[in-house]
Amino acid sequence: MDPLTVMRTIWRYKTFILPAMLVTLIAVVYVFQFGPRYFESNMSYAMVNPKLPTDKELDEQPQLSTLNKDNPFLRSSDPSLITEVVIARLDSSAVAESLKSKGLSADYTVNKGINGNGFVVTITGHGESEEQALATTRALGTTLEEELKTVQKINGADDRFLFTALIINAPDQATEQFSSRLRSVIMVLLGGAVLTFGAVSLARSLEARRDRMNDLKGASADGNAATMPDKQVSSLLIPAFSPDKEFVHTQASGPVTRRSSRTLSATDGESLSHSSNR
Structure with missing residues (x-):
């Protein structure tokens, strides 16, 4: 559409369009300043293999041979299996419900590390505030450590034969995701566009009705003038x-x-x- 035509239309129906635009502008400012915000914090763990006793240590410490070393993940041909199992446990609905019961956010992601490294787990927690995002990420980190130990001790393996989780980076701060506010602003702008088009349609409808009434009045006046003599x-x-x-x-x-x-x-x-x- 020609910009000049748009400007003429706005000026012609300014009584209807300008209030709609003003309401939209106020809504955009309110949503951007006071609308819901979205924070994100990250935490990474490295899966560390257990330190198995050597033959020398077994000779020097015979009691080591009596320890339960039945960790099923030590027998797996895929060393990253333990990582996939832990991620699957954290993605369960039970964990999400547990977070909700504590007043935390159930919006989080758990993935393998950079480039899909099978021994690195990255936890990303989200929240409506910085505190909630940090608390959610820390709670997930604690749950990861608990689940990691639980799945390995299914056969009662001794702690010496378990994979352990080593914190790579702790969740020190949460960053605001402006994309969430931007999405809200875009939705408000779309609503404002619909409201503006509705105002233009209403103005045109009223204008057409007024023109019809004027035509009827003119035709009635002409008929009266013709019959008066x-x-x-x-x-x-x-x-x-x-x-x-x-x-x-x-x-x-x-x-x-x-x-x-x-x-x-x-x-x-x-x-x-x-x-x-x-």
């Missing part, structure tokens, strides 16, 4: 006589009033009446 002729051709008053004679071209030289008496009126009957 006939009515005037039929009503104005009758002479009027009034004793002791002015003598009025009307013609089709218009009323002509002449004041008589004397006052008509009742006898003069009767003689005029007889002459008219003849």
Whole structure:
């Protein structure tokens, strides 16, 4: 659409468009300043293999051979299996419900580390405030450590034969995600555009209705003007006589009033009446 046409339309219907635009602007400012915010914090763990006793240590410490070393993940051909299991446990609905019961956010992600490293787990917690995001991430870190130990001790393996989680970076601060506020602003702008188009449609509808009413009034006035001369002729051709008053004679071209030289008496009126009957 031509920008000049848009400007002319806005100016023509400014009574309807400008209030809609003002409401939209106020809504955008309110959402951007006071709308819900979205914070994010990150935490990373490295899965560390257990330190198995060497033959020398077994000879020097015979009691090590009596320890339960039945960790099923030590027998796996895929060393990253433990990481996938822990991620699956954290992604369960039970963990999300547990976070909700503590007043934390259930919006989080747990993934493998950079480039899909099988021994690194990255936790990303979200929240409506910085404190909630940090608390959610820390709670997930604690849950990861607990789940990591639980899945390995299914057969009662000793702690010496368990994978451990080493914190790479702790959640020290949460950063605000402006994309969330930007999405809210975009939604408000779309709503404002719909409101503006609705205002234009309403203005055009009222304008068309007003034009129709004016056309009907004009047509009615023209019809009345065309029929008025006939009515005037039929009503104005009758002479009027009034004793002791002015003598009025009307013609089709218009009323002509002449004041008589004397006052008509009742006898003069009767003689005029007889002459008219003849």
